[in-house]
Amino acid sequence: MTLFRVLMSAGVVATLAPTAPAMAYGRDGHRIVCDLAYRFLQPEARAEVDRLVALDPQFDHFRDVCSWADQVRSSTHLRTAPYHYTGQDRDDPIVDPEDCAFNGCIMSAIDLHARELVDESNSDAEKLEALKFLAHWIGDIHQPLHVSINGDRGGNDIPVIWRGERHTNLHRVWDSEIILDYMGETWPLVEERSRWSYFADELAAEIPLTDSEIYTTVDPFAWAQESHNIVRSRDFGYYWANAENTIEPGDAYYERGLRISRQQLKLAGVRLAGVLNGLLDSPADGSGGFETAID
Secondary structure (H helix, E strand, O other), X not given: OOXXXXXXXXXXXXXXXXXXXXXXXHHHHHHHHHHHHHXXXXXXXXXXXXXXXXXXXXXXXXXXXXXXXXXXXXXOOHHHHHHHOEEEOOXXXXXXXXXXXXXXXXXXXXXXXXXXXXXXXXXXXXXXXXXXXXXXXXXXXXXXXXXXXXXXXXXXXXXXXXXXXXXEEHHHHXXXXXHHHHHHHHOOOOOHHHHHHHHXXXXXXXXXXXXXXXXXXXXXXXXXXXXXXXXXXXXXXXXXOOOOOOEOOOHHHHHHXXXXXXXXXXXXXXXXXXXXXXXXXXXXXXXXXXXXXXX
């Protein structure tokens, strides 16, 4: 059963359906995605995730491994730098395999590391690395500006004065500023380093799938298309933006951005759970499995 069938049967389509970049969602965003996913893992999948993460010398929990791909992109894993994003020509609204760069893109990276995670010829260390990458890529692909328009590094080159207060860029707005502002304004008395967990709890309460078994196939091109449709939408304020003109989004943009960010974080978390369940667990109806759009 695909994720969308699960969502449709659970009656939450309206809640979750969607209306070279820096780190997607920042560390807090990736923690939230992976924390949400962990809540919806089936026992067999969760046991395998826990087993692999226990082998990691740096991290103690699945949610903490999910920013690792950003830590190594400029050091030990230089080849993975193109895997964090994909870009489209301005006149090309459709994401397809031809859009993947010769040295890889976010869609091919999802496919690659999903395959490596279940490849029995791989060592546990290789499977752990594949898990960390896969979890990160699924977070990345749901941050809309990781499926952007060629020429401005996913909005990194578009200057922004955010809410009249601070100079930043459009990519960072969607990586971090929206989320950090919401968490800071909603839980001002909570330590900054702990606010993400409150946000994760709040988002989880909006996903009525507690008693559902979630399985989904790997479908990176469909996910990329959703993100690309968002960045091309009028309200997103990106399609006509350029590096020569500073954007000054106000509170109305923040409120729209927050709605999109919430839905994308939830989608990423549920889909990551569904993918890991499909790869690492065996659904009773046999509906799981590994299918991708890349041969």
